[in-house]
Amino acid sequence: MSALRFDAVTIRLGGRDILSAASFVIEDGEFIGMLGANGAGKTTLMRAALGLTPVASGAIRVLDRPATRGNAAVGYMPQNRGRAQGQRLTGYDVVASAAIGARFGLVRLDKAMRREIDWALDHVDARALARRSIGELSGGERQRLLLSQALLGRPRLLLLDEPLISLDPAYQKGVVDIARRLRDELNIAILFSAHELNPLVNAIDRVLYLGGGAAVIGPVDEVVTGPVLSRLYGAEIEVVRVKERFFVMAGDVDVEREAHRHEHGHGHGHGHAQDG
Amino acid sequence: MFDYDFMRTAFAAAGVAAVLAGTVGFFLVLRGQTFAGHALSHVGFTGATGAVLFGLSPLAGLVGFTLVAGIAMGLFGEKLAERDVAIGMMLSLALGLGLLFLHFYTSAATQATALLFGNVLGVDSSALLTLLLMAAASLVALAFIGRPLVFASLQSELAEARGVPLRFVAAAFLAIVAVATAECAQIVGVLLVFTLMVGPAAAAQNFSRGLAGGVALSAGLALAEAWGGLTLAFYTDWPTSFWITALSGLVYFASLVARRLAS
Ligand SMILES: Nc1ncnc2c1ncn2[C@@H]1O[C@H](COP(=O)(O)OP(=O)(O)OP(=O)(O)O)[C@@H](O)[C@H]1O
Numbered sequence: 001m002s003a004l005r006f007d008a009v010t011i012r013l014g015g016r017d018i019l020s021a022a023s024f025v026i027e028d029g030e031f032i033g034m035l036g037a038n039g040a041g042k043t044t045l046m047r048a049a050l051g052l053t054p055v056a057s058g059a060i061r062v063l064d065r066p067a068t069r070g071n072a073a074v075g076y077m078p079q080n081r082g083r084a085q086g087q088r089l090t091g092y093d094v095v096a097s098a099a100i101g102a103r104f105g106l107v108r109l110d111k112a113m114r115r116e117i118d119w120a121l122d123h124v125d126a127r128a129l130a131r132r133s134i135g136e137l138s139g140g141e142r143q144r145l146l147l148s149q150a151l152l153g154r155p156r157l158l159l160l161d162e163p164l165i166s167l168d169p170a171y172q173k174g175v176v177d178i179a180r181r182l183r184d185e186l187n188i189a190i191l192f193s194a195h196e197l198n199p200l201v202n203a204i205d206r207v208l209y210l211g212g213g214a215a216v217i218g219p220v221d222e223v224v225t226g227p228v229l230s231r232l233y234g235a236e237i238e239v240v241r242v243k244e245r246f247f248v249m250a251g252d253v254d255v256e257r258e259a260h261r262h263e264h265g266h267g268h269g270h271g272h273a274q275d276g
Numbered sequence: 277m278f279d280y281d282f283m284r285t286a287f288a289a290a291g292v293a294a295v296l297a298g299t300v301g302f303f304l305v306l307r308g309q310t311f312a313g314h315a316l317s318h319v320g321f322t323g324a325t326g327a328v329l330f331g332l333s334p335l336a337g338l339v340g341f342t343l344v345a346g347i348a349m350g351l352f353g354e355k356l357a358e359r360d361v362a363i364g365m366m367l368s369l370a371l372g373l374g375l376l377f378l379h380f381y382t383s384a385a386t387q388a389t390a391l392l393f394g395n396v397l398g399v400d401s402s403a404l405l406t407l408l409l410m411a412a413a414s415l416v417a418l419a420f421i422g423r424p425l426v427f428a429s430l431q432s433e434l435a436e437a438r439g440v441p442l443r444f445v446a447a448a449f450l451a452i453v454a455v456a457t458a459e460c461a462q463i464v465g466v467l468l469v470f471t472l473m474v475g476p477a478a479a480a481q482n483f484s485r486g487l488a489g490g491v492a493l494s495a496g497l498a499l500a501e502a503w504g505g506l507t508l509a510f511y512t513d514w515p516t517s518f519w520i521t522a523l524s525g526l527v528y529f530a531s532l533v534a535r536r537l538a539s
């Protein structure tokens with residue numbers, strides 16, 4: 001069974017093809033790092049897999065079923081984390097609101113649901129954090145807490161959109177380690193988007209690179225090369241490898257670092273609510 | 277003071293409106309939509325003056341107009357920046373229309389004052405029954421959408437992915453806010469709806485970290501402020517609305533201090 005399959009998928013937004021006839025397959029239990037410049041379509045790809053963004057042509061299959069909204073087998077951590085982070089509510093209340101938030105009517109937080117929440121919190125070491133006010137947590141702590149929500153409902157596929165944004169290297173490593181542990185312990189397939197390859201390179205099974213509407217998947221050694229990236233970026237790219245670290249250079253500019261620096265300026269990314 | 281029939285009715289009416297406003301207001305503050313609440317109350321002014329001009333009851337005009345406006349605002353969607361401009365435009369459009377209605381409706385400035393600043397002592401028992409029924413219906417509706425509402429307020433993109441219909445929830449919620457606004461306007465007037473809808477809710481979120489506890493505290497504070505205001509007005513003969521705003525402001529600023537001290 002494959003966790004996520006794109007068959008010649010074209011996605012058109014605002015009159016532009018964000019993906020054009022992109023195909024790739026993510027197998028069950030695989031940890032995939034998704035890379036690509038700002039605006040390459042990482043978030044759009046995840047939203048399409050969640051059934052939130054329609055495809056112009058082609059087919060998306062999630063766990064051998066068509067992509068539909070509200071699929072409990074898919075866990076998601078959006079890039080835009082919403083209003084939760086400024087609140088004084090406890091982390092537990094925020095996670096609980098996600099656990100029972102999809103149901104209308106008088107829904108009580110029963111024992112089974114509490115156990116489920118504790119299970120999710122334990123998997124990201126956030127049980128103690130959850131007692132604190134979410135607004136008082138550090139960025140890295142908050143990330144872990146919010147990550148627990150993606151585990152609610154025991155998904156088979158996790159879509160994590162930029163979980164490393166604005167984290168220090170030490171915290172980045174912590175989040176990547178958690179993702180790897182989730183893959184190992186729960187055998188969940190993980191699609192993990194990021195701006196930089198280096199924090200991920202030792203943890204991921206394969207890499208999915210987006211650029212110019214195309215998607216290329218494969219082992220890091222085969223994808224992160226001058227010729228492949230030059231094609232995706234549509235510019236002359238050189239990959240410099242120093243031991244375990246990769247530097248993706250266009251001329252004498254480090255492309256990934258540039259992207260990362262810009263992202264800091266943007267704060268928490270753009271909204272994706274489907275208005276007008 | 278409970279010897280007087282009108283005082284008993286006023287206490288009941290203020291209590292009903294305050295509990296509704298405190299409860300609904302908590303979610304309004306949680307969503308960061310206090311501006312929408314403020315705008316709705318002013319839209320209500322136009323509805324009320326329009327209704328009087330056409331010989332209908334002001335309360336009917338107030339509720340009808342705010343309801344339509346609330347649902348329309350909810351359908352604008354989640355993007356805050358665009359939404360606030362659209363709400364602002366609706367607000368000025370409605371106030372302009374209200375001005376026109378006032379221009380034709382020259383009969384009594386006192387009626388307008390009652391609309392703007394409230395007249396809780398003028399609530400009669402049939403109006404009280406209407407307030408009670410509307411509040412009950414609103415609270416039932418709020419309980420029904422409560423869980424998705426909190427989820428969508430805190431993490432809209434995640435909620436959308438989990439299958440929460442964001443637009444429906446937003447529109448239904450603002451419809452409830454519209455009713456709460458209309459009720460509050462009966463007590464403190466359209467200009468001062470903020471004092472019962474937002475003041476206690478914002479204070480509750482400063483005092484309490486919990487969700488359920490916060491809602492209860494917000495409703496309790498609103499009730500205490502409304503009844504406190506009525507009591508003080510009875511003994512001083514100053515306007516009720518003044519006392520309610522004074523208490524609301526006092527509690528809110530005290531909550532800011534408490535929050536500072538706690539952290
Ligand atoms: N609703 C929309 N309507 C029109 N264009 C859109 C919409 N959503 C996204 N886009 C465009 O699609 C492109 C891909 O956006 P997306 O958010 O998927 O990029 P990304 O790879 O996640 O970027 P980042 O690294 O900045 O998060 C961008 O050019 C963006 O402007």
Ligand SMILES: [Mg+2]
Nearest residue numbers: 042043079269
């Ligand atoms: Mg993105």
